[in-house]
Amino acid sequence: MNTQIHSPLAHAAADSDQQRSNSDVRLSVEQVSYAYSSNPSQAPLFTLEALSFQAKPGEIVAILGPNACGKSTLLKLISGALEPLSGRIFLNGFATSALSPKTRAQRVALVQQESPLLFPSRAWEFVLQGRHPYGRALRFETADDIIIAKNAMAQVNASHLSDRWMDKISGGEKQRIVLARALAQQPLLLLLDEPTLHLDIGAQVDLLVNLRRLAAENRYTVVVVTHELNLAGEFADQVVLLQKGKCLRVGPPATVYQRDLLEQVFQAPLSVELTASGRPRVTLLSND
Amino acid sequence: MRPLTLERMILRCAILAAILFVVVVIALKMGAVQVSLYGLARDLLNVLVGRTKAISSDYGMIVMDIRLPRILLGLVVGASLAVAGTSFQALLRNPLADPYVLGISSGAAVGSILALIIESRLSFSPEVAGLITPFGAFIGAAITIAAVYFLGRREGQIDSGTLLLGGIITASFLSAVIMFLLSSLAGSNLRGATYWLMGDLSTPQPKSLMYLLGVGFVIAFGAIYTTAADLNLLLAGEKEAMHLGVDVPRVRIVVYLAASVLTGLAVSVSGAIGYVGLLVPHVMRLIFGSDHRMLLPASAFGGAIGVIIADALARTVTAPTDLPVGAVTAIVGAPLFIYLLRRRLA
Numbered sequence: 060m061n062t063q064i065h066s067p068l069a070h071a072a073a074d075s076d077q078q079r080s081n082s083d084v085r086l087s088v089e090q091v092s093y094a095y096s097s098n099p100s101q102a103p104l105f106t107l108e109a110l111s112f113q114a115k116p117g118e119i120v121a122i123l124g125p126n127a128c129g130k131s132t133l134l135k136l137i138s139g140a141l142e143p144l145s146g147r148i149f150l151n152g153f154a155t156s157a158l159s160p161k162t163r164a165q166r167v168a169l170v171q172q173e174s175p176l177l178f179p180s181r182a183w184e185f186v187l188q189g190r191h192p193y194g195r196a197l198r199f200e201t202a203d204d205i206i207i208a209k210n211a212m213a214q215v216n217a218s219h220l221s222d223r224w225m226d227k228i229s230g231g232e233k234q235r236i237v238l239a240r241a242l243a244q245q246p247l248l249l250l251l252d253e254p255t256l257h258l259d260i261g262a263q264v265d266l267l268v269n270l271r272r273l274a275a276e277n278r279y280t281v282v283v284v285t286h287e288l289n290l291a292g293e294f295a296d297q298v299v300l301l302q303k304g305k306c307l308r309v310g311p312p313a314t315v316y317q318r319d320l321l322e323q324v325f326q327a328p329l330s331v332e333l334t335a336s337g338r339p340r341v342t343l344l345s346n347d
Numbered sequence: 348m349r350p351l352t353l354e355r356m357i358l359r360c361a362i363l364a365a366i367l368f369v370v371v372v373i374a375l376k377m378g379a380v381q382v383s384l385y386g387l388a389r390d391l392l393n394v395l396v397g398r399t400k401a402i403s404s405d406y407g408m409i410v411m412d413i414r415l416p417r418i419l420l421g422l423v424v425g426a427s428l429a430v431a432g433t434s435f436q437a438l439l440r441n442p443l444a445d446p447y448v449l450g451i452s453s454g455a456a457v458g459s460i461l462a463l464i465i466e467s468r469l470s471f472s473p474e475v476a477g478l479i480t481p482f483g484a485f486i487g488a489a490i491t492i493a494a495v496y497f498l499g500r501r502e503g504q505i506d507s508g509t510l511l512l513g514g515i516i517t518a519s520f521l522s523a524v525i526m527f528l529l530s531s532l533a534g535s536n537l538r539g540a541t542y543w544l545m546g547d548l549s550t551p552q553p554k555s556l557m558y559l560l561g562v563g564f565v566i567a568f569g570a571i572y573t574t575a576a577d578l579n580l581l582l583a584g585e586k587e588a589m590h591l592g593v594d595v596p597r598v599r600i601v602v603y604l605a606a607s608v609l610t611g612l613a614v615s616v617s618g619a620i621g622y623v624g625l626l627v628p629h630v631m632r633l634i635f636g637s638d639h640r641m642l643l644p645a646s647a648f649g650g651a652i653g654v655i656i657a658d659a660l661a662r663t664v665t666a667p668t669d670l671p672v673g674a675v676t677a678i679v680g681a682p683l684f685i686y687l688l689r690r691r692l693a
Contacts, residue, residue: 138590159594168590176582177436177582177637180637183350187348188591198576198640199352199640221348
């Protein structure tokens with residue numbers, strides 16, 4: 060039995076600029092919209108206007124925008140936690156809304172901002188939870204489950220944390236364990252909601268370097284919601300820029316990161332320059 | 348990394364079962380009438396093989412006909428309450444949830460008393476009449492837990508503090524309802540009130556009810572146990588559990604109904620014994636960890652052991668007067684509740 064986290068596909072890292080063919084698309088968000096209202100008879104408090112984008116295996120998509128622009132809503136729609144008002148989301152050609160919770164958990168893994176625990180557990184127990192969608196009946200873990208969980212921890216350089224208590228490790232270490240649990244799900248699609256929120260800059264870069272490597276090695280499609288313009292610019296293959304529930308632009312960072320556009324969206328004076336690697340870098344300018 | 352295996356779980360359960368057996372034998376020995384361990388073992392064996400006529404002495408009959416049924420009652424009631432407590436803690440995501448603290452036991456008691464009143468007004472055959480009280484208790488428990496669940500919600504989420512306050516207020520309100528119902532019933536006395544408010548195992552129960560209790564426990568426990576792995580994930584929140592493949596609505600309804608059955612059955616035969624559902628899961632969690640595949644059976648054994656010990660103390664500490672068993676569990680349970688609450692707030 061294959062106990063690797065994921066066997067890399069035969070063809071190596073496909074260039075993100077390569078011509079898209081339909082068979083190559085893993086995640087397809089098609090004209091998806093959403094409206095939230097506390098009372099159905101009233102006008103919605105928040106609407107996400109119809110938007111579309113596609114992503115291939117191994118690609119990182121960053122969803123960017125100011126607070127309350129609909130980033131997390133879009134991620135919830137992709138994860139299946141919310142039903143779209145219109146449009147559909149396909150994963151390898153299957154509508155995600157039609158999947159059972161178990162099947163969905165085998166294909167989509169979500170790393171949320173906070174994973175609160177009622178009772179403390181050890182890191183390895185937490186990572187093994189990622190094998191839950193593969194279990195039957197009482198789900199006593201098999202030898203394969205244990206190997207997969209160990210591999211997942213090794214992939215995020217967290218093997219040494221295995222026996223530590225989850226409430227006794229640092230934010231960055233916890234984030235890696237949460238990521239390891241998502242990897243143990245062996246998903247096709249890895250979703251992360253502001254994973255860098257409580258991390259220092261070193262841990263932020265570390266996380267994204269890990270993500271970049273995992274996306275390439277395991278052929279995950281990664282969708283990450285973030286506030287970090289420069290990290291997204293450096294690591295994402297595609298950026299979805301949102302403002303007040305409207306999708307303004309979808310594309311590679313170098314084409315989306317236009318000074319006028321970003322200044323208008325984030326309401327702050329900025330400068331955008333391209334680095335030697337062709338990646339955009341954003342600098343916040345002082346008002347005076 | 349040492350995940351729980353089926354073999355390890357069975358081994359631990361066997362150890363707990365052995366401890367339970369020893370506790371049962373000691374509890375059989377305790378009391379005003381002294382019996383020898385040898386005589387006890389011989390009589391127990393005779394009861395097990397169905398040769399009740401061979402029981403040696405009148406003393407032996409006292410032990411087997413009076414003490415044993417009471418101990419068996421304590422066993423099932425303790426196991427039911429502890430498993431219900433463990434389930435409510437996972438379902439409500441609150442480590443302080445317990446059928447008694449949340450007023451669910453009081454709800455079951457009100458249901459039982461109302462069923463008794465209805466039963467006395469209508470003429471049922473004795474077989475049907477025996478089932479009405481536990482059924483009333485189940486309905487009472489189910490309605491109360493639903494009410495407490497809605498009282499404990501704030502902005503669509505269960506709020507720990509609001510839930511506990513809602514439960515405590517519900518419990519005190521229902522206690523008043525119990526007093527009102529009892530005092531309006533003919534032939535009631537203070538003893539009856541103590542029974543429903545504090546819990547008591549001294550009332551002999553008919554055999555049919557004992558069978559119902561046993562079968563009900565096995566079915567409800569089995570139903571909850573099928574969701575044991577799901578409950579582990581539910582502790583991290585319903586959304587998180589859903590993303591890990593848990594069918595949250597199904598688990599919620601199974602655990603809700605089965606835990607209500609357990610509470611209802613226990614209360615209908617013993618009144619509202621407090622803190623078992625709080626204390627036992629916590630002790631078991633300290634020993635075995637918070638994996639529900641182990642925690643649920645461990646709580647069942649622990650609850651049985653705890654209530655049998657508490658009842659043996661209740662029978663003997665103030666002998667010849669019986670204390671209600673709930674007084675013993677409350678003396679131990681209430682300080683622990685305060686301790687857990689303070690540690691949680693800290």
